[in-house]
Amino acid sequence: AQSVTQPDIHITVSEGASLELRCNYSYGATPYLFWYVQSPGQGLQLLLKYFSGDTLVQGIKGFEAEFKRSQSSFNLRKPSVHWSDAAEYFCAVDAGTGNQFYFGTGTSLTVIP
Template sequence: AQSVTQPDIHITVSEGASLELRCNYSYGATPYLFWYVQSPGQGLQLLLKYFSGDTLVQGIKGFEAEFKRSQSSFNLRKPSVHWSDAAEYFCAVGAWNFNKFYFGSGTKLNVKP
């Protein structure tokens, strides 16, 4: 069965520190992987996506993610966190036709000044 696991419910980092949010997926075919961010009162915004090719993908706002097939992981990283990055982050895997997405339960990021 398709599923996405985000093991960290809450994470707190200091501003300027590096960040890694974990995501593991279970999917029976070639995964199409996504990271979305939801700021308070806003909808989900696409940060980045992986379909094929280079396993390190760059996204908006200085985020990147690395696809590791052997570990079924797609972790999100940022070298230096800004206070405006405080939000909830969702990892998702998409069906082959991009018509259904399976989301994780989200990771809330808190940024300390």
């Protein structure tokens, strides 16, 4: 069965520092990969997605993610974190059918001044 692992439950970074959130997936083929962000009390907003082509994808708010097939990973990065980036981040996998969508357990990001 497909699964998504986000090994870091909570991360704290200083404003202006770089950020990397980890995501590993378990799936036989190359799935469609997504990162979502959830601000407190809000729904989920899509940051970026990968389904083919260039393994480095750019998203909104200055985020990027790199797909590494050999490591079954899709880590999210940002070179300089802003206080407004404090939120919950979810990695998600779709097996390509539209009805098999799996979320990781999320990583909570705290940004300190």
